[in-house]
Amino acid sequence: MIVRSIEDILDTDREVDTPNWTSRRLLLAKDGCDFSMHDTMIRAGTETFMWYKHHVEAVYCVSGEGTVETVEDGTVHEVVDGTLYTLDGHEKHILRARTDMRMICVFTPPLTGRETHDEEGVYPLITDDPEAFEAETGISVKATAASAD
Numbered sequence: 001m002i003v004r005s006i007e008d009i010l011d012t013d014r015e016v017d018t019p020n021w022t023s024r025r026l027l028l029a030k031d032g033c034d035f036s037m038h039d040t041m042i043r044a045g046t047e048t049f050m051w052y053k054h055h056v057e058a059v060y061c062v063s064g065e066g067t068v069e070t071v072e073d074g075t076v077h078e079v080v081d082g083t084l085y086t087l088d089g090h091e092k093h094i095l096r097a098r099t100d101m102r103m104i105c106v107f108t109p110p111l112t113g114r115e116t117h118d119e120e121g122v123y124p125l126i127t128d129d130p131e132a133f134e135a136e137t138g139i140s141v142k143a144t145a146a147s148a149d
Contacts (some may be wrong), residue, residue, distance in 0.1 A: 026039060064100050
């Protein structure tokens, strides 16, 4: 059993801060689950382009207001407390925060915590054991794995 609080994560390598958001990585690949879970704070007035090319992400808004737009067709969805959206088709999307937002995010495959968005808005597929991951999933990560600086 894993029991962890936000206080356990603050000011550690599990708390990642960027100009648009701060992500507190509650569960990561090294925790041995088939998913990772993040408590993410989105800053009011920001616009963030993302594309989870290698991951499926489910996002549950627990506070704040904003929108998420699918880039391919321009559809805009309101996101408020109690809204869930899932990027099950690896959609390129833009998250716009009207107010500070708090999101609970789940990724599969799980993130390692070393990922950073690249110039395309993509998290690279990083695993702690690429050979085991490939054997289990059939997905080769050698060509897409990159270290996050």
